[in-house]
Amino acid sequence: MRVRQIVITALAGVAGFAAVALSTAYIVSKQQAGSGIGVASIGGPFDLVDDTGAPVTERTLAGKPSVMYFGYTFCPDVCPTTLLDMSRWIKKLGSDADKLNYIFVTVDPERDTPKLMHAYLSSFDKHIRGFTGTPEQIAKVAREYRVYYKKVPTDDGGYVMDHSAIVYLMGPNEKLASVVAYQEDDASALAKLKNLVSPTPSS
């Protein structure tokens, strides 16, 4: 009985991974092809807390387009790099920067408390807010945003996280407008952010 459950769970995990990996690959490849994205299924309702401990939902973001990144503070390389990139884009947007939400959602709720995220984000642009929650709440928001993440145990008893490393650009209607890939050049990223601030008629 237990074995069957484990097998079913494992199979579901593998299937889930494949689905998310495929959808991520799809988003990235669509993006690289330069075509617009009409994926309506990215994003959705969530219940989380921000880095001051205040409750937040999808309504918190309403009215402004959002720049969202899923990562974790234990991450030594790609997460600080991406948050630095985001800080640089914010600076370059100048007065337009206030027209967007900038959210760092953790995929490691066990370690990333609001307090730790608040301290961590003090090293980046002050526009960036941190969202965390219970493991269940994080699992839900990750599902809504088609974000892949997985806890990988290390042989010293700790763990690292595999996770989607793309920045989501959500339109004011809370639908995915575009994405910025890891290490995409600044000019391209900035053009996408500017388009998010004031969409061109063609998009």
Place this chain on the structure above:
Amino acid sequence: MRSFSKLAFAALLIASTFALAQGAETSITVDQPYARATPAGATTGAVYMTLINKAQAADRLTAASSTAADKLQIHEMAVTNGIMQMRELANGLPVPAGGSVALKPGGYHVMLIGLKKPLKAGDTFPLTLTFEKAGNISVTVPVQAMDASKDKGGGMGGNMGGMGSGGGMGHMEMK
């Protein structure tokens, strides 16, 4: 008489072993090691460098230690189809004979786990790298500003991070 020759032999043996060890140590050069400053509250960091192997035989970086962190691991990181995966290299990092391997953002790094204190631009810390053949090599690692970019990164290793990049310091101070 006999004991003297024994002693001389022993001395010679020690001397030659030492010379061998010294010779071996120079086969690997650790070029421009650096770490990036860490965000507040962060308990991990990464060290980057280029390992150059002048020997005729391949070598392997098998371990690293430092007083800056509780433990160090040799990691490989890759972003594939938008998904970041980071893994410890259980068998170490090969350094090809007569070649080199670069540890740089987005690729290989020595991960510092359990930082004793945050890494601040301008600081330095000791790092000992253990190679399968070349043995232990100790270097001093300068800490660069957090946004020291990958292209700037290597070139700034020698002249202490922080000073080299005014923009970098600006980001660090941004609250």
